[in-house]
Amino acid sequence: MKEIKFDFNNFFSSSVGSIHGIxxxxxxxxxxxxxxxQKHLVAVITNPQNRVxxxxxxxxxxxxxxxxxxxxxxLGDQIAEKYESVIFLGIGGSYLGLKAAQDALxxxxxxxxxxxxxxxxxxxxxxxxxxxETLSALLKNLNPRKTFVVVISKSGETTETKAAFAxxxxxxxxxxxxxxxxxxxxxxxxxxxxxxxxxxxxxARDVLSFRNLPLLKGVGGRYSEFNMGLLHxxxxxxxxxxxxxxxxxxxxxxxxxxxxxxxxxxxxxxxxILYKQKNKxxxxxxxxxxxxKSTADWYCQxxxxxxxxxxxxxxxxxxxxxEEWLKDENRVVNTGRTPISTRGTNDLxxxxxxxxxxxNDKAVTFIRLEKFSHDLKVSGTNDFLAGKDYSRLLCVAxxxxxxxxxxxxxxxxxxxxxxxxxxxxxxxxxxxxMATAFEGELLNINAxxxxxxxxxxxxxxxxxxxxxxxxxxxxxxxKHPLKKIARYII
Ligand code: PA5
Numbered sequence: 001m002k003e004i005k006f007d008f009n010n011f012f013s014s015s016v017g018s019i020h021g022i023x024x025x026x027x028x029x030x031x032x033x034x035x036x037x038q039k040h041l042v043a044v045i046t047n048p049q050n051r052v053x054x055x056x057x058x059x060x061x062x063x064x065x066x067x068x069x070x071x072x073x074x075l076g077d078q079i080a081e082k083y084e085s086v087i088f089l090g091i092g093g094s095y096l097g098l099k100a101a102q103d104a105l106x107x108x109x110x111x112x113x114x115x116x117x118x119x120x121x122x123x124x125x126x127x128x129x130x131x132x133e134t135l136s137a138l139l140k141n142l143n144p145r146k147t148f149v150v151v152i153s154k155s156g157e158t159t160e161t162k163a164a165f166a167x168x169x170x171x172x173x174x175x176x177x178x179x180x181x182x183x184x185x186x187x188x189x190x191x192x193x194x195x196x197x198x199x200x201x202x203x204a205r206d207v208l209s210f211r212n213l214p215l216l217k218g219v220g221g222r223y224s225e226f227n228m229g230l231l232h233x234x235x236x237x238x239x240x241x242x243x244x245x246x247x248x249x250x251x252x253x254x255x256x257x258x259x260x261x262x263x264x265x266x267x268x269x270x271x272x273i274l275y276k277q278k279n280k281x282x283x284x285x286x287x288x289x290x291x292x293k294s295t296a297d298w299y300c301q302x303x304x305x306x307x308x309x310x311x312x313x314x315x316x317x318x319x320x321x322x323e324e325w326l327k328d329e330n331r332v333v334n335t336g337r338t339p340i341s342t343r344g345t346n347d348l349x350x351x352x353x354x355x356x357x358x359x360n361d362k363a364v365t366f367i368r369l370e371k372f373s374h375d376l377k378v379s380g381t382n383d384f385l386a387g388k389d390y391s392r393l394l395c396v397a398x399x400x401x402x403x404x405x406x407x408x409x410x411x412x413x414x415x416x417x418x419x420x421x422x423x424x425x426x427x428x429x430x431x432x433x434m435a436t437a438f439e440g441e442l443l444n445i446n447a448x449x450x451x452x453x454x455x456x457x458x459x460x461x462x463x464x465x466x467x468x469x470x471x472x473x474x475x476x477x478x479k480h481p482l483k484k485i486a487r488y489i490i
Pocket of ligand 1: 091092093094152153154155156157158161220221222223305450
């Protein structure tokens with residue numbers, strides 16, 4: 001079986017020169033830190049207690065209980081058989097992985113054409129915004145009797161998901177009758193949160209209502225596609241086993257001790273050298289092909305929420321070797337590369353101009369597919385394009401983009417997928433997860449929390465008068481109101 005390949009050539013000075021590319025000296029400077037990071041990450045991941053407590057349990061997800069997987073696969077088939085449409089409600093890590101899977105592993109135009117769905121339901125994603133337009137259009141047009149709803153929220157408290165579910169629940173109740181709860185499935189924390197409370201109460205009334213699956217302990221939202229995304233895969237008919245097998249193969253590949261042979265560590269390390277030593281704080285992910293655009297969006301969240309941190313990490317180790325990761329409030333670092341999601345060839349007529357001639361402050365990561373499940377030939381005879389395969393045009397376009405970047409000394413690398421199957425897609429996701437965890441180690445930050453998103457949430461709660469908001473937060477908001485000087489509004 002072919003393997004995913006990682007071509008890091010154009011990250012190095014041998015391709016893009018020593019001002020923008022990594023030299024032997026740069027490598028030598030960062031390598032000891034990489035060895036230290038490797039040692040620590042491996043130690044945390046191999047200790048089950050640390051793994052769960054520090055939110056690294058995602059690293060174990062490729063090895064899930066086969067019986068649970070078989071149960072979810074069957075459940076997905078049952079739902080798919082019975083319903084015309086399924087709405088998934090969730091945001092952030094409770095949405096982006098599912099959307100990435102939908103676009104990468106289901107046929108393009110899946111919702112539009114029945115034969116492409118192989119008898120399975122249409123899929124809609126909602127609750128990932130507070131925009132009233134999309135949800136109202138959807139509910140006006142779907143038949144509540146023929147719609148199944150999956151609510152995903154680890155905390156069970158997220159405003160977007162909660163607000164959407166309140167509406168969808170009412171719509172179902174009105175349209176499907178008193179047993180509407182049998183058309184609702186919840187994926188949430190096994191113990192905590194308002195969604196969990198609701199699930200328990202509904203289940204006590206009727207076990208077929210508000211069926212549910214727990215989110216595993218120690219798996220954070222953005223690292224949870226192989227946990228909270230599984231029911232979605234089953235409903236659309238993707239073999240979960242194949243996705244997990246790909247993730248497992250990548251986990252093995254990324255467990256090698258030799259850093260220069262370990263793709264995830266290499267990606268994290270080289271990106272960090274480019275960021276810190278060569279002033280490349282921006283990373284552009286550019287898969288060549290529409291199907292992987294949502295996977296690039298998923299990676300944007302993974303990188304931004306994981307490594308975009310204000311404070312450095314302070315590690316406290318107790319007598320049993322268990323770690324606690326604290327914010328080191330004395331060390332403000334404001335760190336983390338800024339991710340941008342694009343796709344070739346579409347964005348060659350857009351951001352590529354800036355990639356080539358704008359500030360040389362970016363590193364580009366291409367994803368290239370070697371084989372497509374369908375191909376086309378350009379028709380006609382009187383043109384140089386005539387008779388050429390689309391897949392070849394796309395591959396040449398990627399190579400050409402790489403060449404153009406190298407000519408302008410712009411660092412880039414290419415991930416080469418033999419084809420876009422559940423196996424390789426699972427492997428790709430796991431690679432990015434491990435690379436991001438390693439990058440977090442190198443930056444010495446906590447890559448598994450997201451304290452920065454609390455600010456906007458607290459302000460919203462304050463404005464919307466959410467009960468129980470701590471007095472100190474309300475006082476802080478009152479003390480620092482948004483300033484609106486009239487002359488700056490024109
Ligand atoms: O990665 C994360 O933890 C976040 O992006 C969450 O997934 C997101 O905020 C949604 O949270 P929840 O699943 O609790 O509704």
